[in-house]
Amino acid sequence: MLRELYPNNDIYLLARPFMCEIFARNTSEKLHVIADKRYESGNTHSVFAKAKYLKQYQFAMAILFRGSLSEALLCTFAGIKYILGYRQNGRTPLLSHGLKLNPNHHYIHRYCQLVNDCHGQPFKRYSLPKLSYQTTDMIVKHETHTPVAVYFGGKNKGPRHYPNELALQTLQRLAKQKEVHFYLLGDPSEKEESQQLASQLAADDISATVLTGTTSLSELVDCIAACQLMISIDSGPMHMAVAVNTPCVAIVGFGTSAWSVVAPKNKQFTALISQSCSLNEYEIITAISPQQITQAALELLAPD
Known part of the structure; x- marks a missing residue:
């Protein structure tokens, strides 16, 4: 949805370190992955340190798929003007575009609705997620079974x-x-x-x-x-x-x-x-x- 809305923009995904290798397979020329070292084992990165790091990118917009207050604080400290997210966990004042969360919605619906509603509802449906994979016989080898x-x-x-x-x-x-x-x-x-x-x-x-x-x-x-x-x-x-x-x-x-x-x-x-x-x-x-x-x-x- 974001790529369709912003075909020429760079999109960055801030992900926990152990997830980065999965998302990296799906990157294109203008899709990038940043490891969130706040969640790296033994790392002491604070919200302030991460915000300082993100500030150099001069992001125009952030979309918060996670519902925590710390994510909204991170984007605020990073100087991001437009912050999209659900109004929960006391972070409403930090959001430029906040939606009321319906806990009965499927998680995929929640994420896609956040993008769709904050952009004037240009989409009627969403696609299901897919993962890229490599075909190899290095792990699964048994052809007769x-x-x-x-x-x-x-x-x-x-x-x-x-x-x-x-x-x-x-x-x-x-x-x-x-x-x-x-x-x-x-x-x-x-x-x-x-x-x-x-x-x-x-x-x-x-x-x-x-x-x-x-x-x-x-x-x-x-x-x-x-x-x-x-x-x-x-x-x-x-x-x-x-x-x-x-x-x-x-x-x-x-x-x-x-x-x-x-x-x-x-x-x-x-x-x-x-x-x-x-x-x-x-x-x-x-x-x-x-x-x-x-x-x-x-x-x-x-x-x-």
């Missing part, structure tokens, strides 16, 4: 984590129905759980590769794009799968946001949403059975 990416999360994911014993049953069931090779994904803190799951699968002669904690963010995207299916909890990898058009089964228990405002929009996406009445948040996701997940996976893997 159907490659399936898997992310059940770890205990660090709290109530979103799908317990290992149920995860194991799920993959065992799927492996009985189809010749598959599983790629276990996750961050370094989840590696021990993935290795345990891989060992249990190996005991049943089910092939699996542990990629947990070994891939960069862009390699994670490439891996998911190379697979024919993704099985995931409500997570970043789930959204990556949809953005590269890999069919995905999502296991949705108690999340960090209402499911209705984060649910991916894709025809090759199946969400299994817990109907549990448990008052224990950690038990909610366990109401989704391995049988349900396997059935949903097989339906997405079935040829048209």
